[in-house]
Amino acid sequence: MLDITFIRENPDIVRAALKNKNREGVDLDRLLVLADERKKLAGEVSDLNRKRNEAQASRDADAGRMLKDQAKDLEEKYQAVEKELVSILIKVPNIPSADTPIGPDESGNKVVSQWGEKPSFSFTPKAHWDLGKELGIIDTEKAAEVSGARFTYIKGDLALLQFALQQFVFATLTSKEKLTEAIEEFGLSVDPKPFVPVVPPIMMRAQVMNRMARLDPIEERYYFEKDDLVLVGSAEHTLGPLHMDETLPEESLPLRYIACTPAFRREAGAAGKDTRGILRQHQFDKAEMESFVRPEDGMAEQEFFVALQQYFMRRLGIPHQLVLICTGDMGFPDHRQFDVESWMPGQNTYRETHTSDYMGGFQSRRLNTKLKRADGSTEPVHMNDATAIAIGRVLIAIIENYQNEDGSITIPEVLRPYMGGKERITKATV
Numbered sequence: 001m002l003d004i005t006f007i008r009e010n011p012d013i014v015r016a017a018l019k020n021k022n023r024e025g026v027d028l029d030r031l032l033v034l035a036d037e038r039k040k041l042a043g044e045v046s047d048l049n050r051k052r053n054e055a056q057a058s059r060d061a062d063a064g065r066m067l068k069d070q071a072k073d074l075e076e077k078y079q080a081v082e083k084e085l086v087s088i089l090i091k092v093p094n095i096p097s098a099d100t101p102i103g104p105d106e107s108g109n110k111v112v113s114q115w116g117e118k119p120s121f122s123f124t125p126k127a128h129w130d131l132g133k134e135l136g137i138i139d140t141e142k143a144a145e146v147s148g149a150r151f152t153y154i155k156g157d158l159a160l161l162q163f164a165l166q167q168f169v170f171a172t173l174t175s176k177e178k179l180t181e182a183i184e185e186f187g188l189s190v191d192p193k194p195f196v197p198v199v200p201p202i203m204m205r206a207q208v209m210n211r212m213a214r215l216d217p218i219e220e221r222y223y224f225e226k227d228d229l230v231l232v233g234s235a236e237h238t239l240g241p242l243h244m245d246e247t248l249p250e251e252s253l254p255l256r257y258i259a260c261t262p263a264f265r266r267e268a269g270a271a272g273k274d275t276r277g278i279l280r281q282h283q284f285d286k287a288e289m290e291s292f293v294r295p296e297d298g299m300a301e302q303e304f305f306v307a308l309q310q311y312f313m314r315r316l317g318i319p320h321q322l323v324l325i326c327t328g329d330m331g332f333p334d335h336r337q338f339d340v341e342s343w344m345p346g347q348n349t350y351r352e353t354h355t356s357d358y359m360g361g362f363q364s365r366r367l368n369t370k371l372k373r374a375d376g377s378t379e380p381v382h383m384n385d386a387t388a389i390a391i392g393r394v395l396i397a398i399i400e401n402y403q404n405e406d407g408s409i410t411i412p413e414v415l416r417p418y419m420g421g422k423e424r425i426t427k428a429t430v
Contacts, residue, residue: 001213001366002092004035013095020102020327021093031092034085041078048074090210094362096327097336103326109339110326115310116319118343119401126407127346128399129277132158134407135427138278149275150267150282154395157425161398161411162285162391164418166260169287169312169388170197173258179308186307190300195258195289200238202261203229211366212240213333222264231264235288236385240363243292247370247378253293254301258388260287278392279351287388294371295361298382302336302358305386309340309354312389315414318397319343321350335360342393346400353393356386 007014011028018024048071055063096102101110119125132138137158143151154162172178173195180192206223209215209230214237222231232238239257248255263286274280289308293301306322313320325337340354361380364370371381402410409425416423 001089001362002095003361003365004089007092008032008035014092017093017095017327020096021330021332022104022328023091023093023332026091027088028092031085031088034081034088038078038081038085041074041081045071045074045078090213090366093332094335094359096330096334097358099324100330100336101324101326102328104328106326106329108326109329110324112322112324112338114319114321115314116317116343118319119345121345121403121405123405125345125400125403127277128344128396131346131399131403131407131409132277135409135425137425140277148282150280152278152281154278154392157419157422158395158399160419160422161415161425162395164415165389165391165394166285166287167418168315168415169260170258172312173256173289173308173388182307182311183304185311186303188300188304188307190297190304191254193254193256195256198239198242198257198259200232200235200242200259200261202232202238202264204232204238204241206230208241208244209237211244212237213363213366216332220266222266232261233265234263234286234385234387235259235261236290239288239290240383240385241367242290243369243381244367245369247372248292248381250294250371250373253371253381254297255292257290258287259290260285260388260391277396279396281392285391287391288385289388290383290385292364292369292371292381292383295379295382298358298360298384299336301382301384302338302356302386305356305384306338306340308388309356309386313340313342313353316394316398316412318394318401320353331357333357333359333362335362340387342397344397344400346403351393351396353390353397354387357384359383359385 015028018026048067052067055067101108137156139153139155143153174197176192176194179194183190183192206215206228221233239259263284265282267280267282289305291301320340320342323339323341325339330337334357336358338356339352341350342353344351360382363383364380369381370378372378398412399409404410411419411423411425
């Protein structure tokens, strides 16, 4: 949520954000009128309370009763204005950063850099859905019988590879030595403080997800109306509220967390899109990073998260490109967003495997998460979240980039210690 003072002082910037983020239905003029009215009523409430205190001190019972009735009416007016104001304010998206490209949709995204040589094959590379079926490690047919479309069984060595990816990520993010290595590799200047591993809830109150600015569009969520609970679409949905309604001491920052959970998405707007394989599923697993930092460290923290994403893909040997997301394609609460897209030779294209979202103080203002400075002042903490590994999509990248002519899959060297030294995935014997 944006600060109302910022909106009042920068209406043109806010109008541009509404336009460029395709949110022009928000009535900004009405919002500003309500903000002024709320400010006026707040002054009147304060003045009336002062008079009530004076009446109480002078033991003027009649004046006290009259002022009490006036205060009740005034408070009702204030609450009505506050309710309407907030209902509009929560629809105003975050302001894009100065370097965010302006564009209507993904066509406006900008490739920032590329890494790695695309593999060359002496045979025609296959897509992961064919390789997975032949090896007996991906079974979408039986999953469709059991759960419906866009679910899958991941089996055998591919299941072990999934757990290996998780262990690789957690071992890296909880190691100060490994984080320092990544910081030096990408020429950054940030605190190498390790991440705290978390096993978070995968269901949350709809109200809290709304405070995270992640409930809309609700048709993409699995919502249980009877319980007023929502299944998370990613681990950051319950990592972000870890410090909801708290004030964090400045010296405790940065606070960084890593969690790996199932993610649930209806994919309501993806009918007929990516129906083969495991790219676009209703349920998948994802390791997610979340952090809370001082405002002056927010941008550098995102650069750190983006570096970690590329660090993982470099160690896995997956060619990839870094993409700066444009206004029309970025998330509602995002100030700045990057994607990492990995090369999928079986599909002959790059596909998104990672996202990094920097919200600034937008989410924390909604969550009432603040930091307390050494001088005693408080302000919204700044928040980042980012994919460490989208398990299914990175499995796809490994399968397609490391495939062999005999149909086997070479296991990336960095993952072999987590798989008992095994070097290849071959056809299952059961």
